[in-house]
Amino acid sequence: MVLLVAAGMLVQGGKQRAHALEEGGVFLSSAALSQGEVGLVRVRADGRKAPSVVWLEKEIPLSPNAQKTRWVGFLGVDLREKPGIRKILVRRSRDGPQRELAIRIVPKDYGVRRLTLPKAMVDLDAKTLERVRSESKIVNRLWGEPPLPPSWDGAFIMPLEGEVVGPFGRRSIINEQPRSPHSGVDLRARKGTPVRAINRGRVELTADHFFSGLSVVINHGGGVQSMYFHLEKIAVEEGDLVEKGQVIGYVGSTGRATGPHLHFGVRVNGSRVDPLGLISMSQAILE
Ligand SMILES: [Zn+2]
Incomplete structure (x- = not known):
């Protein structure tokens, strides 16, 4: 068995367990996503302006809570997406500074x-x-x-x-x-x-x-x-x-x-x- 330790990945008992990432008000369900997997992004905002998220060159529409302080969206990785490191671009308010987070796309063999x-x-x-x-x-x-x-x-x-x-x-x-x-x-x-x-x-x-x-x-x-x-x-x-x-x-x-x-x-x-x-x-x- 090959043990692999990559950014955002934890190896436990030979089982790869991707783990969540939280940085500057941005939460990612995982810093590594397999081909065909769905990830979740959650952004804390000040309640006045909507945040924006861009993933794989696409704007991800987010859903706010009632107070508009927490916004969530889904990150899709296509079944045949090229493996490698990709950036997710997040602005906590539309005219605020842009933050870049890295997500590793991992190949997966579904049989x-x-x-x-x-x-x-x-x-x-x-x-x-x-x-x-x-x-x-x-x-x-x-x-x-x-x-x-x-x-x-x-x-x-x-x-x-x-x-x-x-x-x-x-x-x-x-x-x-x-x-x-x-x-x-x-x-x-x-x-x-x-x-x-x-x-x-x-x-x-x-x-x-x-x-x-x-x-x-x-x-x-x-x-x-x-x-x-x-x-x-x-x-x-x-x-x-x-x-x-x-x-x-x-x-x-x-x-x-x-x-x-x-x-x-x-x-x-x-x-x-x-x-x-x-x-x-x-x-x-x-x-
Ligand atoms: Zn079918």
């Missing part, structure tokens, strides 16, 4: 999953390929939009209770061919199980796509977007404002799915992150 699917679902004909490309353009456009102010109602919740049968991040080998990594988690659930919005937000996409089937994407503001795929039925419309826990659809197996389950994905600042990581990190919103 491999092998799937065998019907040939027609993998080797696509020209017409289907064209459909897939135009659908991915529609979806990818959503990740590039400027973030909205956070509309969270406390911590994020799971969309349903169900065992994780397909973990996040696994590299996929489908019919012996390498494909894109799994960008969400697959949750076991019976067909027709209600799927709930993981927090308050606005429905920004309802669609029926080749791969993801009946799909819903919700924008929660603060750079957080959630997606729910392979639904049997959609219960909301584009533009709807949904509350945390509201039923937005029902589990199915539409699109490219081997059976009924919910594919649940999350983007933070446009980055593909482990949705379970967002949910556990969001408990700190309440602190």
